[in-house]
Amino acid sequence: MTPFEYAQSHGEAFVEELKSFLRIPSVSTDPAYREGIRRAAGMLRQRLLEAGFERAEIIPTEGHPVVYAEWMAAGEEAPTVLVYGHYDVQPPDPLELWETPPFEPTVRGDYLYARGVADDKGQLYTHLKAAEACYRTRGRPPVNLKCLFEGEEEIGSVHLEPFIREHRDLLAADVAVISDSHILRPDLPAILYGLRGLAYVEITVSGPAHDLHSGSYGGAVHNPLHALAAMIAALHDEEGRITVPGFYDKVRPLTEEEREELARIPFDREAWLKETGVPTDWGEPGYTIIERTSARPTLDLNGMWGGYTGEGAKTIIPARAHAKISMRLVPDQEPEEIARLLLDYLQAIAPPTVRVEGRVLHGAPPALIERHSPAMEAASRAYEFGFGKRPVLMREGGSIPVVTTFQQELGLQPVLMGFGLPDDGIHAPNERFYLPNFYRGIQTVLAFWEALADGKA
Ligand code: BES
Ligand code: ZN
Secondary structure (H helix, E strand, O other), rough: HHHHHHHHHHHHHHHHHHHHHHHOOOEEHHHHHHHHHHHHHHHHHHHHHHHOOEEEEEEOOOOEEEEEEEEEOOOOOEEEEEEEEEEOOOOOOOOOOOOOOOOEEEOOOOOOEEEEEEEHHHHHHHHHHHHHHHHHHHHOOEEEEEEEOOHHHHOOOOOOHHHHHOHHHOOOEEEEEOOOEEOOOOEEEEEEEEEEEEEEEEEEEEOOOOOEOOOOOOOOOOOOOHHHHHHHHOOEEOOOOEOOOOOOOOOOOOOOOHHHHHHHOOOOHHHHHHHHHHOOOOOOOOHHHHHHHOOOEEEEEEEEEOOOOOOOOOOOOOOOEEEEEEEEEEOOOHHHHHHHHHHHHHHOOEEEEEEEEEEEEEOOOEEOOOOOHHHHHHHEEEEHHOOOEEEEEEEEOOOHHHHHHHHHHHHOOEEEEEEEOOOOOOOOOOEEHHHHHHHHHHHHHHHHHHHHHHHHH
């Protein structure tokens, strides 16, 4: 039996196994889930050993642990592939909107539903099961494998960068591959050559020393919620451009050539409106939806709170108002600099009636990847084998912080070989993974390894 056949005949068993991984609530942002993080790392290590890896260990960091595994059985002549994935997931809220509970994986139709199934546990699993298929048939994969699975991707990979810097030799490889993104349609695969970066800040606007009776003081005390709302409203102009001074200064303009290429990517506006549920699109004038969501920077309010939000009415002027703001960045914007520009601007426009404090939560640099390389060609052929079609090259609006770290610290241009779909609902209720993509993903990974091994021989 070939590894391809083995994977094909074990698909359902793989899904059952994946379910037990998904049952572990490994939410990285909330300390209440620390035990979930620990158990997910433990299970991953165990499964790596069962898949044939010679070495698999849990390496502690200052934050959540890294799971590292190695299988160098293909010999010195064969290339070494570094596989990255993340075992942490986003918080499952709002819970009441899930049709089945987030940590009780359920198959409905062609989809498996669970928090983290597409982002990234199910995608990471394609590599694990490809390895197992090689182990059970040929005894070893055609390439040497190193796996780096982290537990902090959803909170900015803060401790991964120092880990990689300190373990350059351990992680040395010829090719890096990351499956943590999506293709366009089941019949239209895609490889990413760009990701946006991120700068995330939280701000607090303070007014009175404590909540005040809105009858006794209203009219003479500036309400911090109003001040915050006005400041937030001032961050975009009427057409959707960001007004923070200097924000666009380092944005690398799109070349005509790239714009033409991006315009050739199939895009169905009606399907997009349906997927998002919005009545119509919005955003920076002069750019297409694809450009605005992948190659132009953004500023978004993620949440805003303060005062009374419980049942019924309460008459107060609240002491404080809060907001969480994220900015998606493109080359050559730098997260620290952009966060600083925003915080300075907020101070500058704050009325004298309130005080404003801001803090930076995390960031990720934007990334562009070389589009033409033997690894990209191998990936393209692998998709053709797995999905029946050559992939399109495109940019994405999300962020994967490790991409730039791989480029800078390891000199590797990672291949962003995703298997999700745009409507998987990652970070949202009812997150799902299209099972045919899971199966084809395993086939694609197997074909990728073979193509790489052939290339080097
Ligand atoms: N898998 C996503 C990144 C992604 C999203 C790639 C959509 C392609 C399409 C990843 O898990 C993620 O959500 N990253 C965070 C990173 C941040 C916390 C630094 C993001 O983009 O919000
Ligand atoms: Zn994510």
